[in-house]
Amino acid sequence: xRRAWWILALAVALAxxxxxxxxxxxxxxxxxxxxxxxxxxxxxxxxxxxxxxxMIRKSTGEVYAQLWAERGNPKGDVWWGGTGxxxxxxxxxxxxxxxxxxxxxxxxxxxxxxxxxxENRTTGIYMGALGIAYNREWLAKKGIExxxxxxxxxxxxxxxxxxxxxxNSSGTAYTALATFxxxxxxAEAFKLLLKLDANINQYTQSGAAPVRNAARGEAGVAVVFLxxxxxxxxxxxPIELVAPxxxxxxxxxxxxxxxxxxxxxxxxxxxxxxxxxxxxxxxAEAHAYQVPSHPQATVPPExxxxxxxxxxxxxxGRFSEKAVRGHLLKRWDDExxxxxx
Numbered sequence: 408x409r410r411a412w413w414i415l416a417l418a419v420a421l422a423x424x425x426x427x428x429x430x431x432x433x434x435x436x437x438x439x440x441x442x443x444x445x446x447x448x449x450x451x452x453x454x455x456x457x458x459x460x461x462m463i464r465k466s467t468g469e470v471y472a473q474l475w476a477e478r479g480n481p482k483g484d485v486w487w488g489g490t491g492x493x494x495x496x497x498x499x500x501x502x503x504x505x506x507x508x509x510x511x512x513x514x515x516x517x518x519x520x521x522x523x524x525x526e527n528r529t530t531g532i533y534m535g536a537l538g539i540a541y542n543r544e545w546l547a548k549k550g551i552e553x554x555x556x557x558x559x560x561x562x563x564x565x566x567x568x569x570x571x572x573x574x575n576s577s578g579t580a581y582t583a584l585a586t587f588x589x590x591x592x593x594a595e596a597f598k599l600l601l602k603l604d605a606n607i608n609q610y611t612q613s614g615a616a617p618v619r620n621a622a623r624g625e626a627g628v629a630v631v632f633l634x635x636x637x638x639x640x641x642x643x644x645p646i647e648l649v650a651p652x653x654x655x656x657x658x659x660x661x662x663x664x665x666x667x668x669x670x671x672x673x674x675x676x677x678x679x680x681x682x683x684x685x686x687x688x689x690x691a692e693a694h695a696y697q698v699p700s701h702p703q704a705t706v707p708p709e710x711x712x713x714x715x716x717x718x719x720x721x722x723x724g725r726f727s728e729k730a731v732r733g734h735l736l737k738r739w740d741d742e743x744x745x746x747x748x
Contacts, residue, residue: 432458434673435482437474439467439489439578440660441615441638444693448487451689452680458673466613467493467578474502474665481667484674487681490578491521491529492585494661495727498528503663506530506675510682510701518700521659523724529661532681533690533697536657536716537582539649540618540636541628551627556651557587560628561599565606568627570617572610573744575736578658579614579632584735585726586656589719593735597742604747622646632658633711637696641709650716657718660697 434452438445442464449462465473467489474483474497486494486503497503507527511519518531539554546553551568554560560569572580587596608626611617617629618636622644629636639646662681668674680686687704690697696710725731 432456432670432673434458434460434670434677435484436460436462436677437470437483437486437665438462438464439470439493440487441635441693441695444690444695445488447689447693448681448686451686452677455680456673456676458676466576468576468581469612471497471502475500478502478666481665481669483665484668484670485662485664485677487662487677488532488660490582491531491659491661491723492581492727492732493578494529494663495522495723496729496732497663498522498526499727499729502666503528504666504668506664506678508675508679508682510679513702514682514700515702517659521661521723522727529663530678530682531659531700532662532687533660533699534657534713535632535634535660535697536650536711536713536718537579537586537655538631538633538636538651538711538716539628540621540631540633540639540646541649542621542624542626542645543647544645545621545624545627549627553647554628554649556649556653557590557599558653560606560630561602562606565628567606567608569603569606569630570609570611570620570626570628571603571607571630572614572617573612574739576612577614579635580610580630581726581732581736582632582656582658583630584739585721586719588726588735589656589722590654597738600739600743601747604743604745607748610744618646632697634696637709637711638694641694641696648711650711652717654717654719656721657713659700659723 445464449460453460505527574580574584615635618631621629622639684703687699691707
C-alpha cells in the first residue's frame, strides 16, 4: 500500500513538470497608493485576469530603496502608484524599463509621457495637488485662526501643531520640498522650511499619515496631498482643505514596469488594465480621490477641484534628477530637520 502511494505521488509530480504543463500565472505588485486602494486593485485585477497577485504596500521612497536593493535579482514586476518624481528617479537609475501600453493614446496628455523624453519609461495614472489640511474643531478649541497658505503655517501659534512626512521616505513631502524651492528659490525655501520645523510635532514615514493623525486630534494641521485629506472628510472627520493662496505643486502618480521582471507578460497585462476607465474607477470605491488619467473614468464628487487651484508649472524633469534630489534631501537633513526647535 505504501509503495502504491509513493507511485501515485511521483506520477502527480511528474505530471506537473511535463513539457507544456500550464503553470499558474503570477504577478508581484509594489504599491504606493493608499493601502485600501492597493488591496482593491490587486483583488480586482486578480479576479478579472486569473493572475495571482502578491501585493506589497510601501511608500514611494521605500519602494525605490527596495528596487535598488534588488537590482541584481528583481523580485517585483510592477510598481503602481506614488509620486512620479520617484518613478522618474527609478527610470534614471535603470531600475524600471520602458513600456508603452496600447491605452496610452486614450489618456490625458499629462499622463501619456510624464517624463517628457519620448521613452515611455512610466505612465501617469492620476493627478493630485499638494496643500494644507486642518482639524477645524481642534483649531477652534485652541483659538487658532485657520491657515490660508504656506506663510500662515509659519506663525508661532502653530508651534507643535503641524505634521508632515519626511521627504527621504515620502513622495508627498519631497513634492512639498520641491514646491517651496520653485515658489521661493532655494535659499528662501530653506529659510521657510527651518521656520516650519519649529512648528512640527512629527515627521511621519508616510505622506498620508499627517492628515490621518490630524483627523484624530494628534495634530492641528497637516501638509499633504489634498486627495488624502478628502478621504478623511468622506470618513466624517472635521477636516478642512486649503489650496495655498501662494500657489502649490502637484503630483502625477505613475505606474512602471520593473526592469528584469520575472513575469513580464503579466506586468504588461496589469499596466494595460490599470489604465482602463474601469480600473481607475475603483479609486472612488476605495475612498481615494485623485483625478484619474483616463477621461472616461469616474471622478468622485469628493475629489478636490484642480481647476480651482493656483498650480505652479512643476518642473518634474529637474526635480527627479538624482543630483538635484540628493542635494535637496541632504540639505534638508543637515539644515532643517530638528534644527528650528
